[in-house]
Amino acid sequence: MKTDSDEFxxxxxxxxxxxxxYLSQNIGGNINYLKEKIKDFLINPLWNNDxxxxxxxxxxxxxxxxxxxxxxxxxxxETFDLxxxxxxxxxxxxxxxxxxxxxxxxxDILVEAxxxxxxNAVFGxxxxxxLLHGSLTQSQLRELTGFSKGAISQTLKILSSTPAxxxxxxxxxxxxxxxFGANMADVASNIGSYKSESNELAITFLxxxxxxLEKNKDKSGYEILSKRVMQMINFFEYNVKLLEKIKESSFxxxxxxxxx
Amino acid sequence: MIExxxxxxxxxxKDIFKFxxxxxxxxxxxxxxxxxxxxxxxxxxxTQEKLQELTGFSRGTISQELNELISMNLIEKTSISTTGEIxxxxxxxxxxxxxxxxDLTKGISGFADSINAIKDDIEKEKVMIENLHGFDKxxxxxxxxxxxxxxxxxxxxKIENELLNYQDE
Numbered sequence: 001m002k003t004d005s006d007e008f009x010x011x012x013x014x015x016x017x018x019x020x021x022y023l024s025q026n027i028g029g030n031i032n033y034l035k036e037k038i039k040d041f042l043i044n045p046l047w048n049n050d051x052x053x054x055x056x057x058x059x060x061x062x063x064x065x066x067x068x069x070x071x072x073x074x075x076x077x078e079t080f081d082l083x084x085x086x087x088x089x090x091x092x093x094x095x096x097x098x099x100x101x102x103x104x105x106x107x108d109i110l111v112e113a114x115x116x117x118x119x120n121a122v123f124g125x126x127x128x129x130x131l132l133h134g135s136l137t138q139s140q141l142r143e144l145t146g147f148s149k150g151a152i153s154q155t156l157k158i159l160s161s162t163p164a165x166x167x168x169x170x171x172x173x174x175x176x177x178x179x180f181g182a183n184m185a186d187v188a189s190n191i192g193s194y195k196s197e198s199n200e201l202a203i204t205f206l207x208x209x210x211x212x213l214e215k216n217k218d219k220s221g222y223e224i225l226s227k228r229v230m231q232m233i234n235f236f237e238y239n240v241k242l243l244e245k246i247k248e249s250s251f252x253x254x255x256x257x258x259x260x
Numbered sequence: 261m262i263e264x265x266x267x268x269x270x271x272x273x274k275d276i277f278k279f280x281x282x283x284x285x286x287x288x289x290x291x292x293x294x295x296x297x298x299x300x301x302x303x304x305x306x307t308q309e310k311l312q313e314l315t316g317f318s319r320g321t322i323s324q325e326l327n328e329l330i331s332m333n334l335i336e337k338t339s340i341s342t343t344g345e346i347x348x349x350x351x352x353x354x355x356x357x358x359x360x361x362x363d364l365t366k367g368i369s370g371f372a373d374s375i376n377a378i379k380d381d382i383e384k385e386k387v388m389i390e391n392l393h394g395f396d397k398x399x400x401x402x403x404x405x406x407x408x409x410x411x412x413x414x415x416x417x418k419i420e421n422e423l424l425n426y427q428d429e
Binding site for chain 1: 263264265266268269270272273275276279283284301302303304352353354357367370371374375378381382385388389392393394395397398401402415418419422423426
């Protein structure tokens with residue numbers, strides 16, 4: 001260890017001087033407190049800022065008394081807060097402190113819910129953040145989700161082809177802003193995969209298959225497959241009627257808040 | 261006796277199979293389970309051997325999925341041949357659709373528990389965090405979801421009951 005001590009001799013002398021100075025000025029001074037502060041000062045990049053040293057020198061030059069120090073600190077605090085508010089305005093998509101923890105929890109359960117319907121995590125996260133924030137750009141979504149540019153871009157491409165997501169150019173930039181089209185009432189009343197459109201789509205498709213089957217009446221398998229297809233068509237038709245009935249019910253009107 | 265499908269009929273069945281593989285209520289289900297279920301939708305009655313020929317899955321996988329389908333009351337054993345081969349049948353294809361609808365209800369119930377837990381935690385901390393940026397958005401969103409879930413569940417229950425009546429008809 002001798003070599004190390006020689007190598008660091010100058011640093012250790014400075015350490016000794018600082019420690020002695022601290023202990024002489026602070027009777028019963030806490031040595032661990034000093035160690036912590038010095039360590040933070042040396043390794044935290046925050047203290048590498050040149051302006052910080054200029055600030056310290058400037059305040060020293062003023063040689064202010066205690067009362068003035070309180071006034072100065074108050075003014076400085078206002079400046080801190082103003083800068084923070086401006087930062088938040090520029091980064092309005094980044095929520096503050098503990099709110100971000102809750103935001104993450106909400107996103108996690110939306111992603112899980114999406115998985116039930118077969119959506120992957122990127123898909124679920126993007127929908128979740130758009131639902132929460134309303135509108136976001138691709139780079140904001142990247143910052144929020146942590147997913148790669150490629151993954152986000154690919155998913156946004158798929159989502160933009162659906163009527164649920166609106167894609168508009170962001171004025172003064174080369175970016176686009178994505179907005180989730182549906183409002184909360186729609187989301188709340190969404191029975192998702194059971195919408196009448198998906199039933200109607202199934203009916204159209206299956207009816208086409210019935211026509212194809214009709215051309216093969218004498219073939220083996222015709223009877224059983226046509227019977228099964230007809231049973232499905234009847235069922236989907238029943239669903240369409242059922243959903244219409246439900247849509248007109250006071251229950252749904254109450255849910256959508258338009259029962260006035 | 262399991263009826264063979266002629267080539268033309270088989271092609272039509274393949275189209276229906278593809279359509280049902282992507283049918284929204286079936287999304288998220290295990291591929292092997294979904295594949296076998298869809299063949300019961302189109303064919304009504306099948307043996308393990310026929311399923312192996314249609315799907316290419318191992319006997320073990322087929323046997324496992326058949327047991328799963330039986331435990332869900334989606335299919336039943338309808339006959340055993342003299343050689344001991346069992347025929348399984350799905351009485352009506354709509355059973356498969358109604359069953360997937362119940363899965364959706366279960367999914368929403370789990371979602372409801374999670375969202376209510378978040379809502380309770382936020383309420384406990386509200387005083388400390390209500391001035392933080394983004395709080396209002398999260399608070400409103402969580403409350404809107406928590407309020408909507410009972411309605412959604414009620415709605416799904418209504419549909420499910422109607423469907424069960426349909427099944428009985």
